[in-house]
Amino acid sequence: MRKKIVAGNWKCNTTVQEGVELAKEVSELVAKSGVKNVVVVLGTPFTHITSVVGAVDSQLIDVAAQNCAADAKGAFTGEVSAAMVKSTGATHVILGHSERREYYGETSATLNKKVALALANGLTPIYCCGEALSIREANEQNAYVKTQLDETIFNLSPEDFSKLAIAYEPIWAIGTGVTASTAQAQEMLAYIRGLIADKFGKVVAEETSILYGGSCNAKNAPELFSQPDIDGGLIGGASLKAEDFLGIITAY
Ligand code: 13P
Numbered sequence: 001m002r003k004k005i006v007a008g009n010w011k012c013n014t015t016v017q018e019g020v021e022l023a024k025e026v027s028e029l030v031a032k033s034g035v036k037n038v039v040v041v042l043g044t045p046f047t048h049i050t051s052v053v054g055a056v057d058s059q060l061i062d063v064a065a066q067n068c069a070a071d072a073k074g075a076f077t078g079e080v081s082a083a084m085v086k087s088t089g090a091t092h093v094i095l096g097h098s099e100r101r102e103y104y105g106e107t108s109a110t111l112n113k114k115v116a117l118a119l120a121n122g123l124t125p126i127y128c129c130g131e132a133l134s135i136r137e138a139n140e141q142n143a144y145v146k147t148q149l150d151e152t153i154f155n156l157s158p159e160d161f162s163k164l165a166i167a168y169e170p171i172w173a174i175g176t177g178v179t180a181s182t183a184q185a186q187e188m189l190a191y192i193r194g195l196i197a198d199k200f201g202k203v204v205a206e207e208t209s210i211l212y213g214g215s216c217n218a219k220n221a222p223e224l225f226s227q228p229d230i231d232g233g234l235i236g237g238a239s240l241k242a243e244d245f246l247g248i249i250t251a252y
Helices: 016-033 046-055 082-087 098-103 108-120 133-137 141-150 182-200 202-207 221-225 242-249
Strands: 004-009 038-043 061-065 092-095 124-129 165-168 210-213 232-235
Touching: 004 092, 004 210, 004 242, 016 038, 016 046, 016 061, 016 242, 038 092, 038 232, 046 061, 082 108, 092 108, 108 124, 124 141, 133 141, 141 182, 165 182, 182 202, 182 210, 182 221, 221 232, 232 242
Parallel strands: 004 038, 004 232, 038 061, 061 092, 092 124, 124 165, 165 210, 210 232
Antiparallel strands: none
C-alpha cells in the first residue's frame, strides 16, 4: 500500500537553533500522539539538516533538503550536491518547487539532472508540480501539469520512478490562504495518477504517493486527506508551528 506522507517545507525560515527546537517539538508531539501510519518529513534549510537529524527520533521523523545541485560536484560555488545532502542523514529532497522554478530559473532540463542525482544518491525526491492562476483560469491546468511531468520524471525508468513522491502545489494556493477545493485537489491528483498508469502501468500508479500542497492546515487537512487520491500534504506556513503541523499529521 502506498505511503501517506506529511512533509513540512520550512523554506527560508528559522535559525539553526530555532529549527532544532521546532524539530524536537514535532518529534515529541508525534511520539506522544502515537501516529504510526504517516511518514513525517521535515524539509529544512541545508544549514540545519545535520543538527535536525540529530535532534529528532529517526524512527518517527525523516528529514529533507529543499533542493540539491544539478551537478555531482566541482567548481559550483554555493551549491550543495545530492551526495552532500545524503551525507547529512537526510532521506528526502524537495525538487522543482514553484518558488525555485520562478525565482531561480529551474527548468525541466535542470530538474532532470537533479532528480537523477538525488536517486543515484539514495534520496527520495518529492517532486513538485502545479500551475499558476492564469493557467487555472484558462482551464489549462491538466495540460500544463502533464507537460511538467512529461519533461522530467516521466523520463525515468519505472524502477526509478517508483522511488519518488509527487506534490501537486497550485501556485495560486501557496501562501495565499486560498486552498484548492477538495474537489479540485482530488481531481488533479486522480488525473496525475491516471497519467502515471498510462506511462508506467497501474501497479506503479497505485503505489505512488501523491501529495497536495498550498495553504493546507489542520482545519482543511481532514477533508483533503479523506480523498482517495490524496496521500498527504506538502506544508509551508503551517509546518513552522509544531502544534499546527501535528494537527495535519493526525488528520488521517
Ligand atoms: P503554504 O502551506 O504556506 O501555502 O506553502 C505550501 C508550499 O509551498 C509547500 O511547499
